Amino acid sequence: MTGRLSPVLIGFAVLVYAFLMGPLIIVIGAALSDTTFLTFPPQGLSLRWFERIFEIGAFRRTMVTSFQVATLATICALIVGIPAAYALNRYRVQLPGWLSTLFVLPVLVPEIVLGFSLLRSIQVGAGFPVFSTLLIGHTLLVLPYCVRVISASLASFDFSIEEAAISLGSPKWKTFFTIVLPNVRSGVIAAFILAFITSINDVSVALFLTGPGISTLPIQILAHVEQFFDPVIASVSVLLMVLTVAVMAVVERTLGLTFLTK
Amino acid sequence: MTAPLSLANLTAHYGTTKVLDDLSLDVGEGELVSLLGASGCGKTTTLRLIAGFLVPTAGTIHLGETDLTRLPAHRRNIGLVFQNYALFPHLSVLDNVAFGLKQRGMASAARAERARAMLARVGLTPLEERLPGELSGGQRQRVALARALVIEPPLLMFDEPLSNLDAKLRVDMRVEIRQLQRANNTTAVFVTHDQEEAFSISDRVAIMDAGRIRQFDAPETLYQRPANAFVARFVGFENLIALEARRREGAIVHAEGPGGISVALDQDRLGAIPDRFTLATRPDGLRVTAQPEAEGIPASLGLRTYLGRAYHYQAETPAGHLVASGPLSRPLQSGDQARLVPEAEQCCILPEGEI
Structure with missing residues (x-):
């Protein structure tokens, strides 16, 4: 193939990228503005709105809550999701078909409904504290993603490899960690990233489950926008993006490297 | 160990x-x-x-x-x-x-x-x-x-x-x-x-x-x-024919089956032959001949296939559908009447009822 790229194609690609990147650039630009109102292009460069984030206690607290909930919910969902995905694939022949569908159902339920039902059943009904309810809600929210993504990478896993390890003297539980997990590593990383992002961005479930004193960052941003229209919204959004990317990088690095050296 | x-x-x-x-x-x-x-x-x-x-x-x-x-x-x-x-x-x-x-x-x-x-x-x-x-x-x-x-x-x-x-x-x-x-x-x-x-x-x-x-x-x-x-079928004895021993002359057993089937079998080469038994042969163990021999299985020949060393013939006989082989030198035609004669090297004897 020596054909040149057609100008129409290039133009189209540029438009697509502009469409995708545009909002990001506008938000980053607005966050750096020196003005007291949201504007683009930025008028004067300043980091003062980033400092302002930390002066507002609600942002500080909700950011911590968001990261705690996202991390813990993702870990909980993986702890449940990895064995579930394993069992669904390993015993696919023996298990009834509807069982794997069961794990996708939460995706079909509108998040608003999920949030409301959790509010009724565990927060009000069972009297769980706000943070626990939030954690349970987000675990349920991200579990289907974990099961799906890890199932996809287990689908191509040849379980006779597991039997080979067992025949060589490795007990079944140990084989799971030394043979099965390393071979679905990329699936676990993908599931972690997807689950984490889903949780940290969630508004609809958190809307119902946040309570007195405890809120998540997206809810706080929503509350702030209702009252103020200053660039702190843009800067907190940028900070959220940067921190999310940082978490992803750390996950990639640590999970990737520890599994490789085993 | x-x-x-x-x-x-x-x-x-x-x-x-x-x-x-x-x-x-x-x-x-x-x-x-x-x-x-x-x-x-x-x-x-x-x-x-x-x-x-x-x-x-x-x-x-x-x-x-x-x-x-x-x-x-x-x-x-x-x-x-x-x-x-x-x-x-x-x-x-x-x-x-x-x-x-x-x-x-x-x-x-x-x-x-x-x-x-x-x-x-x-x-x-x-x-x-x-x-x-x-x-x-x-x-x-x-x-x-x-x-x-x-x-x-x-x-x-x-x-x-x-x-x-x-x-x-x-x-x-x-x-x-x-x-x-x-x-x-x-x-x-x-x-x-x-x-x-x-x-x-x-x-x-x-x-x-x-x-x-x-x-x-x-x-x-x-x-x-x-x-x-x-x-027998698994290792290539495709033809199974139920027979009854009628006369014994030393090691030779003359056996007969339905529709004029009459064969002579050598116990020295096939082992002891009971009165009722099944003869199993590979296609190469059932020789097609157009000669009017007294013994053999009367057959009407069907499709002929070429296998390099011999021809194989699909044959309709009183014992059912059989596969036999014939020399390259004298090919026979579909529809020819012939006799099929078992060759001891490619035959074996199974107990009665094994068919």
């Missing part, structure tokens, strides 16, 4: 389906036994029971003095070679081979040394740092073999290990497997659906069907003296 394997009255079920029915089998020390049969005959089930991946509903498995029946799979100390090799994709060739030694708590340096020695034996020393994904099919199979052998198991088992290789490599690898198994004097069970493979490599072969062993004998015996109609 080797031990005889003894399976006694093994029965196994998948759900409510019985897949193995009261199977007993004894494999001697250092012997290589093949389980041969079509898919679904229970051969792989038998192997998985021995390996411990399945639990029998009844019966026992002994390896030497050890009762394996209820022992967890990882404590059975059996070397397994899989059809798809089942190498660990994330480990190097050396780590794959050393895996079993690691499970046995051997120190890192010692197990690397043992694994390297084993890799040298299968001729893979230069590839020890590679990942399985970077190897050819034959190389992968050698790694799988080295990985199973390095733990010096008292029993080696092969699950269709050659079926993913091309024809030439398959023949080379089976010789290699046999040599390594002989050199270590390891008891071995080899599962395959390929008759030539089973016969060429084994001391004895168990031909299986519907969860049972139909005959367990040396390849020569199976090939020449099948014990029943199933095994």
Whole structure:
């Protein structure tokens, strides 16, 4: 193939990228503005709105809550999701078909409904504290993603490899960690990233489950926008993006490297 | 380190389906036994029971003095070679081979040394740092073999290990497997659906069907003296003809069947012939002749096929549809009337009712 790229194609690609990147650039630009109102292009460069984030206690607290909930919910969902995905694939022949569908159902339920039902059943009904309810809600929210993504990478896993390890003297539980997990590593990383992002961005479930004193960052941003229209919204959004990317990088690095050296 | 394997009255079920029915089998020390049969005959089930991946509903498995029946799979100390090799994709060739030694708590340096020695034996020393994904099919199979052998198991088992290789490599690898198994004097069970493979490599072969062993004998015996109609058909005795002995003259038995079938058979070459029996022949053991011979099976010839060394004829006879062979020098035509005469070398005698 020596054909040149057609100008129409290039133009189209540029438009697509502009469409995708545009909002990001506008938000980053607005966050750096020196003005007291949201504007683009930025008028004067300043980091003062980033400092302002930390002066507002609600942002500080909700950011911590968001990261705690996202991390813990993702870990909980993986702890449940990895064995579930394993069992669904390993015993696919023996298990009834509807069982794997069961794990996708939460995706079909509108998040608003999920949030409301959790509010009724565990927060009000069972009297769980706000943070626990939030954690349970987000675990349920991200579990289907974990099961799906890890199932996809287990689908191509040849379980006779597991039997080979067992025949060589490795007990079944140990084989799971030394043979099965390393071979679905990329699936676990993908599931972690997807689950984490889903949780940290969630508004609809958190809307119902946040309570007195405890809120998540997206809810706080929503509350702030209702009252103020200053660039702190843009800067907190940028900070959220940067921190999310940082978490992803750390996950990639640590999970990737520890599994490789085993 | 080797031990005889003894399976006694093994029965196994998948759900409510019985897949193995009261199977007993004894494999001697250092012997290589093949389980041969079509898919679904229970051969792989038998192997998985021995390996411990399945639990029998009844019966026992002994390896030497050890009762394996209820022992967890990882404590059975059996070397397994899989059809798809089942190498660990994330480990190097050396780590794959050393895996079993690691499970046995051997120190890192010692197990690397043992694994390297084993890799040298299968001729893979230069590839020890590679990942399985970077190897050819034959190389992968050698790694799988080295990985199973390095733990010096008292029993080696092969699950269709050659079926993913091309024809030439398959023949080379089976010789290699046999040599390594002989050199270590390891008891071995080899599962395959390929008759030539089973016969060429084994001391004895168990031909299986519907969860049972139909005959367990040396390849020569199976090939020449099948014990029943199933095994006879399996090893190529396509024509089965029910006959009755009418006259005996010394070793010669004159037998007759329906519709004017009359043949003379030599007990010196076929073994003792009872009064009622089934004659089984390969197509090459049933000679077509247009001569008006007194003896033979009257036949109306159908389709003729050319096989290089002879012609084969589809023939309609009073004993049903048979396949016979004729010389290249005198081809006969479709529709010709002829007689089919059995040749002792390609015939065998089955008990009455085996048809």
